[in-house]
Amino acid sequence: MLVRLVYVSYANNAMPDSEIKLILEKSQANNKKVKVGGVLIYSDRYFFQCLEGEREEINQTYLRIARDPRHSKCVVIAYSQINSRLFPAWSMAYVSFNGLGNELVFKYSEKGLFKPYEYTAGQATEFLAEVSEVSEMTDAPAVAA
Numbered sequence: 001m002l003v004r005l006v007y008v009s010y011a012n013n014a015m016p017d018s019e020i021k022l023i024l025e026k027s028q029a030n031n032k033k034v035k036v037g038g039v040l041i042y043s044d045r046y047f048f049q050c051l052e053g054e055r056e057e058i059n060q061t062y063l064r065i066a067r068d069p070r071h072s073k074c075v076v077i078a079y080s081q082i083n084s085r086l087f088p089a090w091s092m093a094y095v096s097f098n099g100l101g102n103e104l105v106f107k108y109s110e111k112g113l114f115k116p117y118e119y120t121a122g123q124a125t126e127f128l129a130e131v132s133e134v135s136e137m138t139d140a141p142a143v144a145a
């Protein structure tokens, strides 16, 4: 059974791009092995992540992520059976995201701020569908060598 889990969490420290890159590298390597995919958005210390794949694999992956000491306050905001993936090409895509002054954020918020803990399941899903269509996805943030 194919499912999608969306959660929000808060980084315990401000995360430089180099840290995000390490998280993505590990995620991509692990997820590829179990056919899990999705997208990770990081903005203003909020993580917003979508995991798509087989139910047992998604549950196990999420439980591992939720124990990670780099973030806390993990809240699952959407969990559903799905017919198809929004991010079929990505073991874990990254969207470089500036929550401020972003049209997409404005569309789903009252005051134009990225407050992902306030998203309903419906808002989270619609937001992700738009992210999958309009955003430029990459493997990781660009990090100076």
Ligand code: FAD
Residues within 6 Å of the ligand: 023, 026, 027, 028, 030, 031, 040, 047, 049, 061, 064, 065, 066, 067, 068, 069, 070, 071, 092
């Ligand atoms: P190892 O990488 O060997 O890690 C062993 C233990 O050390 C784990 O408990 C790990 O959490 C901890 N650890 C590793 N590096 C650090 C560090 N720099 N600081 C503190 N503790 C550390 N993993 C996935 O597989 N798929 C994902 O999609 C995914 N998304 C993530 C999203 C976020 C926002 C975060 C913070 C982490 C994510 N991770 C993801 C990583 C996940 O939390 C685990 O760290 C990882 O899956 C463990 O991989 P491993 O079993 O190979 O163990």
